[in-house]
Amino acid sequence: MSADSSFNETERKRVVTASLTLGGAVGITALSFGLAAVSAGANVWQACALSFFTFTGASQFSAMSVVGAGGSLGAAFGGAALLAVRNFVYGLVLAGRISNDASGNRLPLFRRLVAAQFVIDETTAMTTAESEPRLSRTAFWVTALSLFVTWNLGTLIGALAGSLLDTRALGFDAAFPAAFAAMLPAHLRTRRGRLAALTGAVVCVALTPFVPVGVAILVAVVGVLFGVRP
Amino acid sequence: MNDEAMSAMQLSSVQLWGLIVLLSVVAFGLKVLGFVVVGGRRLPAMLERCLALIPASLLAALVAKDTFTSAQSLVLDARAAGLIVAVIAVWRRAPFIVVVVAAMAATALVRGLA
Numbered sequence: 001m002s003a004d005s006s007f008n009e010t011e012r013k014r015v016v017t018a019s020l021t022l023g024g025a026v027g028i029t030a031l032s033f034g035l036a037a038v039s040a041g042a043n044v045w046q047a048c049a050l051s052f053f054t055f056t057g058a059s060q061f062s063a064m065s066v067v068g069a070g071g072s073l074g075a076a077f078g079g080a081a082l083l084a085v086r087n088f089v090y091g092l093v094l095a096g097r098i099s100n101d102a103s104g105n106r107l108p109l110f111r112r113l114v115a116a117q118f119v120i121d122e123t124t125a126m127t128t129a130e131s132e133p134r135l136s137r138t139a140f141w142v143t144a145l146s147l148f149v150t151w152n153l154g155t156l157i158g159a160l161a162g163s164l165l166d167t168r169a170l171g172f173d174a175a176f177p178a179a180f181a182a183m184l185p186a187h188l189r190t191r192r193g194r195l196a197a198l199t200g201a202v203v204c205v206a207l208t209p210f211v212p213v214g215v216a217i218l219v220a221v222v223g224v225l226f227g228v229r230p
Numbered sequence: 231m232n233d234e235a236m237s238a239m240q241l242s243s244v245q246l247w248g249l250i251v252l253l254s255v256v257a258f259g260l261k262v263l264g265f266v267v268v269g270g271r272r273l274p275a276m277l278e279r280c281l282a283l284i285p286a287s288l289l290a291a292l293v294a295k296d297t298f299t300s301a302q303s304l305v306l307d308a309r310a311a312g313l314i315v316a317v318i319a320v321w322r323r324a325p326f327i328v329v330v331v332a333a334m335a336a337t338a339l340v341r342g343l344a
Contacts (some may be wrong), residue, residue: 028325046243050250056257062292065296083255088260116262180292184320185287185320205304208302220288227276227283228279
């Protein structure tokens, strides 16, 4: 489909529906983040601030997982920041698709900074799935805004619920490994990915008794060395 | 986390706020660096391959840490039952919420029985 007046309304509706549906699904993930963050020791405001300002799920889960286990500020920060590096890579991919408006003019800096906050897994997947430029931009902005609303709302509800319940008796701490396990399969499709994952897990378990809490997570990043050879 | 770990949070509330501010600034900085500053350029292929493997390594390490460790000890407790259930649910392509709730239920059940 070309990027002229033949722009198809049916196609646009398909993209909007898919983006809103994803937003709804992510709201559920946010519920479990709110619960897990509170069970790890955050208060409701802290859980909500993480979702609003950090706004990148895996890093948020990672930071609270290390904090909950008794890790230091540096260890909790290091693992979460490493996970956030992929948003830098997504930014490179999305810049060519999102930085300009329909007539090819560069968006104002403020709009691009706002867009940058929304550069995450889900928006990248939805945006790159569309090859037509206008559909691509629609996918980005609808996914971004619906996700931002549901992610923050879900976190608030989950954190409020978590602060009222006996999180340990209900097994809420098990939300952490389950959430990470659910995020993992997308990264195991290649042999390289599976080797990196196996190495990460083994290194983490092997080092845990010998290094401060959370540091084993940082060292587990050596698994990326499987990417050195083509 | 088991019992000791639940009370193991070392950070004060103020330090946790510090972590949140620091992480938010760095997370936004990385997004801006890629999207606004560097823009549509390609990275060297080797760097691209390595960066793409960060989530595989760290997510697997986090699964291992949150299931088999408590502070600096290796442990096997009710959380292992939760992980087994979670892996089966992921394998069967269950939705995220089903994976998490099933894992929590299995962990709570085993704790209740113990």
